[in-house]
Amino acid sequence: MGHGIAQLFAQAQIPVYLTDSQPESLEAGLRHVATNLKKLVSHGFLKEHEADEIHSRVMPVSTIQEAVKDADFVTECVTEDLALKQNLFEELEELSPPWAILASNTSSLILSEIGARVKQKSRMIVTHYFNPPHIIPTVEIVPSDFTDPAVTETTRGLITRMGKFPICLKKALPGFLVNRVQAAIVREVLSILEDDFTTAEEMDQALRGSIGFRMAAVGPLEVMDFGGLDTWLELTSNLLPTLNNRTDPPAILVEKVTRGDLGVKSGRGFYDWGGGYTSSTFAERARTRDDTFLDMLRTLYAKSSL
Secondary structure (H helix, E strand, C coil), X not given: CHHHHHHHHHHCCCCEEECCCCHHHHHHHHHHHHHHHHHHHHCCCCCHHHHHHHHHHEEECCCHHHHHCCCCEEEECCCCCHHHHHHHHHHHHHHCCCCCEEEECCCCCCHHHHCCCCCCHHHEEEEECCCCCXXXXXXXXXXXXXXXXXXXXXXXXXXXXXXXXXXXXCCCCCCCCHHHHHHHHHHHHHHHHHCCCCCHHHHHHHHHCCHHHHHXXXXXXXXXXHHCHHXXXXXXXXXXXXXXXXXXXXXXXXXXXXXXXXXXXXXXXXXXXXXXXXXXXXXXXXXHHHHHHHHHHHHHHHHHCC
């Protein structure tokens, strides 16, 4: 996530300092930026000289202090570990200029908890990108009660400058918007698989060719308006009582994780990926995925500019 977000700043003609606690990860991040930019060139989103200029704006540094000492906007992308983030933000407040906005890319933690030890909390905000961040258009912006409204508006403007679609929540909500809806879908999908109504392949194909196809063009509330809210009242009245509403993790997911079937990185998840994880096999599968994403992205941006 970190190198992809750094790339977005650079694409918006903003110089960015990139750092990591592991030197090898920092080097890998720069290589990934170069690879991402080549793919954007091959798909016609950039020209080669533009890609070179963008890459030159991503400047690696070895310490956090070097990265943030002159920064106006700081984004952290460490793992979803509350204690780690609390320590990091305490350090960021001390090392960055007092006017710098401090943003977290958390997908599940609450900003008030992340910034528990930050004195000037008004400068904190969540910017939640989706993987891969240099492609997926939406970015959720989540202020807290203590976030300065000017920080929220500055962040919205910055995300727009990056060419993304900023979605600003009115107030904090666990999981924000997208992950809450995604979790609800996943719960029902896994329940259907557990009860053996279909296969993983059929389930994915069913959703790609229906909900996924429609929602790439119109959102769920637009779908409801087109279908008629009276019709949806009948549908929800009939179906909601039958849907899964458990609050514990689905057994099918627990069983796979217990067996070590973790998905692409282990070679098997809901699908057989043909062997264990290596950096080269994972990269190849990600490239195929990203090619599809970029084809979809071109259509989406063409639609949004009409």
